[in-house]
Amino acid sequence: xxxxxxxxxxxxxxGELTIxxxxxxxxxxxAELAPxxxxxxxxxxxxxxxxxxxxxxxxxxREARAKGAALAFTRHSPxxxxxxxxxxxxxxxxxxxxxxxxx
Amino acid sequence: xxxxxxxxxxxxxxxxxxxxxxxxxLSLEDQAEPTEAIGAIFRAVHTIKGSAGxxxxxxxxxxxxxxxxxxxxxxxxxxxxxxxLVSLFLQCHDHLVELIGTVQGEAAPxxxxxxxxxLLAALVPYLETTVATLAPAVRPQLATTQAGGPDAWHISxxxxxxxxxxxxxxxxxxxYLGTLGRITHLHALLDKLPAGADFDPETCYLGLxxxxxxSADRATLEDVFEFVREGSRIQFIPPHAKVEEYLKxxxxxxxxxxxxxxxxxxxxxxxxxxxxxxxxxxxxxxxSRKLGAILVQDQAVPPPVVAAALDKQKRFQDRQAxxxxxxxxxxxxxxxxxxxxxxxxxxxxxxxxxxxxxxDPRLLEATATLNKLVEDIRDNALSxxxxxxxxxxxxxxxxxxxxxxxxxxxIELEIQGADTELDKSIVEKISDPLMHxxxxxxxxxxxxxxxxxxxxxxxxxxxxxxxxxESGSIVIEVADDxxxxxxxxxxxxxxxxxxxxxxxxxxxxxxxxxxxxPGFSTAAAVSNLSGRGVGMDVVRRNIDELRGxxxxxxxxxxxxxxxxxxxxxxxxxxxxxxxxxxTCYVVPLxxxxxxxxxxxxxxxxxxxxxxxxxxxxxxxxxREVFAVPGPLPAKERVVVVQYGxxxxxxxxxxxxxxxxxxxxxxxxxxxxxxxxxGSTILASGEVAMILDIPQLVQLATLNRRGPAAxxxxx
Numbered sequence: 001x002x003x004x005x006x007x008x009x010x011x012x013x014x015g016e017l018t019i020x021x022x023x024x025x026x027x028x029x030x031a032e033l034a035p036x037x038x039x040x041x042x043x044x045x046x047x048x049x050x051x052x053x054x055x056x057x058x059x060x061x062r063e064a065r066a067k068g069a070a071l072a073f074t075r076h077s078p079x080x081x082x083x084x085x086x087x088x089x090x091x092x093x094x095x096x097x098x099x100x101x102x103x
Numbered sequence: 104x105x106x107x108x109x110x111x112x113x114x115x116x117x118x119x120x121x122x123x124x125x126x127x128x129l130s131l132e133d134q135a136e137p138t139e140a141i142g143a144i145f146r147a148v149h150t151i152k153g154s155a156g157x158x159x160x161x162x163x164x165x166x167x168x169x170x171x172x173x174x175x176x177x178x179x180x181x182x183x184x185x186x187x188l189v190s191l192f193l194q195c196h197d198h199l200v201e202l203i204g205t206v207q208g209e210a211a212p213x214x215x216x217x218x219x220x221x222l223l224a225a226l227v228p229y230l231e232t233t234v235a236t237l238a239p240a241v242r243p244q245l246a247t248t249q250a251g252g253p254d255a256w257h258i259s260x261x262x263x264x265x266x267x268x269x270x271x272x273x274x275x276x277x278x279y280l281g282t283l284g285r286i287t288h289l290h291a292l293l294d295k296l297p298a299g300a301d302f303d304p305e306t307c308y309l310g311l312x313x314x315x316x317x318s319a320d321r322a323t324l325e326d327v328f329e330f331v332r333e334g335s336r337i338q339f340i341p342p343h344a345k346v347e348e349y350l351k352x353x354x355x356x357x358x359x360x361x362x363x364x365x366x367x368x369x370x371x372x373x374x375x376x377x378x379x380x381x382x383x384x385x386x387x388x389x390x391s392r393k394l395g396a397i398l399v400q401d402q403a404v405p406p407p408v409v410a411a412a413l414d415k416q417k418r419f420q421d422r423q424a425x426x427x428x429x430x431x432x433x434x435x436x437x438x439x440x441x442x443x444x445x446x447x448x449x450x451x452x453x454x455x456x457x458x459x460x461x462x463d464p465r466l467l468e469a470t471a472t473l474n475k476l477v478e479d480i481r482d483n484a485l486s487x488x489x490x491x492x493x494x495x496x497x498x499x500x501x502x503x504x505x506x507x508x509x510x511x512x513x514i515e516l517e518i519q520g521a522d523t524e525l526d527k528s529i530v531e532k533i534s535d536p537l538m539h540x541x542x543x544x545x546x547x548x549x550x551x552x553x554x555x556x557x558x559x560x561x562x563x564x565x566x567x568x569x570x571x572x573e574s575g576s577i578v579i580e581v582a583d584d585x586x587x588x589x590x591x592x593x594x595x596x597x598x599x600x601x602x603x604x605x606x607x608x609x610x611x612x613x614x615x616x617x618x619x620x621p622g623f624s625t626a627a628a629v630s631n632l633s634g635r636g637v638g639m640d641v642v643r644r645n646i647d648e649l650r651g652x653x654x655x656x657x658x659x660x661x662x663x664x665x666x667x668x669x670x671x672x673x674x675x676x677x678x679x680x681x682x683x684x685x686t687c688y689v690v691p692l693x694x695x696x697x698x699x700x701x702x703x704x705x706x707x708x709x710x711x712x713x714x715x716x717x718x719x720x721x722x723x724x725x726r727e728v729f730a731v732p733g734p735l736p737a738k739e740r741v742v743v744v745q746y747g748x749x750x751x752x753x754x755x756x757x758x759x760x761x762x763x764x765x766x767x768x769x770x771x772x773x774x775x776x777x778x779x780x781g782s783t784i785l786a787s788g789e790v791a792m793i794l795d796i797p798q799l800v801q802l803a804t805l806n807r808r809g810p811a812a813x814x815x816x817x
Binding site for chain 1: 277281300304
């Protein structure tokens, strides 16, 4: 399962961000980024993340930057944090990571 | 980046985190919903683990990891927080403090390592089975090796684009390598991600550069990548490889991956200097390769800045929780400042005195303004060294908790006046004596629950730590609601030990004070904590060294209060100058109550008593105390001083008024000189003695009773 919800500047990704939904996620993000790019990508609903998913996230970040917008990843779910930790991507992404559980 | 300095910061930060952790642990037991405290403990351990990892402090990482894992299970509600688990965590906290202590240089002593093993073993039952088997898997021989560096394998992987389509996830390789050893550094390369529509989400663009400390051999490592070998580029550089090998490896990389050199430096495989040198030579050979482009390619900011920023983000939440607007300054710098301000005070006083002699009103006004400012600076400089006593007090929460468990008594600690400030140098020296007193009160003072019930007291004993300011001193009280001192037994014991002559008439207070005599203990049973007769005499000696006093107030059956009275600061005082036979003496101004002419005597001058508005005031002639020769002046003056609750008069020739002064300690030679607390330099350059009021007041009251005044002179 993979879906997204947009509310104002926040785009929330929910479900499995894996190889099975990578293409879907990419198309979705490409569409969202085109006219009115979101400022924030809420990752609290991401239940699973793999290399393919991480690549999509990195790509989205870079695309947004190329368009002169900043896309911040927020409310990282434990699954996302784990991958960021394992691949040491915190520096690459440069987002604020909260260690405490989400409120 | 200066590693030593960063390490210092790390140590300081760890101490702060550990203090927060201890406080949270202690608060756990009184809270119904301790979620926040548990979160704080978890974050503290987690952050320490993370930072220790940055420095490759393996033993700390390993220990903290296990503690963190258990804490995590507590946090998620899988493990109940029983009191014995809290105790275990407190011990773990102590062990962490010890481990952090060893960061600076020397290795941990064997018993400390054994303690660590014991604690880890005790934690295992609280862990999930998988983690429990992992914990001992950390090979002991790794404990001493440095992270990264030449001891690690360097593995470089560029995955084949088809890896993902073939159903493999590079992440799982990272996870698997993690089970073979410890990944000390990992950098994921995503530079090859194409922009825009060229990006194929099902193609793998990932590259990895990682350092792995492992005992596995090359074949085992190669086997890990067995299924992705086709189409991927995988390189291994064994541990202890020469720098040249790395440089060759860098040179072989495609141009766009040149910033790898930096990654290797970050992992500790090579030093920045090696890299620079290598690149320099390359530049000579091939000017088209630019050094700057290689070192900072793809990263506009230098790595230390990025690392610092990252660190900052990670601690964002922690910081917010305990953000205090505080600047840390090395204690030595402050001492130096106070020292200089002291000299400034003397110089200012000297200038003012000269201006007075010059009879130039404008100069006088200028020096007066200057003096006012110097005074402000002095107060400010001194207040910089003032710290709240609360931090010292809160240490006792833990001690009271542990000791009361040990003694099987239920004791509550009450703290008052934690925001009372006093000089840092005094705070440091007060901690040990206070500890003795608190332990004594808990051990001897507070009775067991049965005895308390029998005496009609609440079963829970109470211990109060109180601090407040009183006439230029700070007073610290340790009060218990225990049985009070058994004066009959103390007296019997003192006579037995030959401290007091049999049949001597002593006041209650004098008997109580006997507990501070060396080698004195009345405890029926010598416990682990106190009762060996060492302690209370040490307490008094320590307090004496701080120019303070100890007094005991005890009521049989209802408790004992031990009161410490200490000067606020050791450095600068407002002094009151007096003259005897042409020599200047100084007393601390806040101890001076009033000044008057000598007389009228009570009955006779030999009694050394005067009638002060109907009150009896003992007095001392300073010239008698110090055996100063010379004729008596026509008119003598009395300076009434107070210390604690006792007043006495000091008889001098002339009163010279107040002035600021810096206390210079007396040299080793004069250590045993009684009645003089220090010396100071006057504006004129002369040396003046600062009188030790507590001793003189004591002497004056003794004089009243004894027939002959014992002279202090030698």
